[in-house]
Amino acid sequence: MEVVDNRVLLLLESAEAGGEIDVIRAEQALERAKDRLHHRKEQNVDVARAESALARAANRLKVAQRPSI
Secondary structure (H helix, E strand, O other), X not given: OEEEOOEEEXXXXXXXXXXXXXXXXXXXXXXXXXXXXXXXXXXXXXXXXXXXXXXXXXXXXXXXXXXXX
């Protein structure tokens, strides 16, 4: 993020408005990621990928719950 003269520059890989988020799908993704991390010893799990998926799903749900501007 860069702020210059009342202007903000954001460089993002992706962005979604809260109203665009499929909450059910995000909840399912969150549960899948939690399940993968919980069973990582029994299964061959890419922990970094599962943690990233967990964080992404949690963030999508957080954004979906925010009131629209």
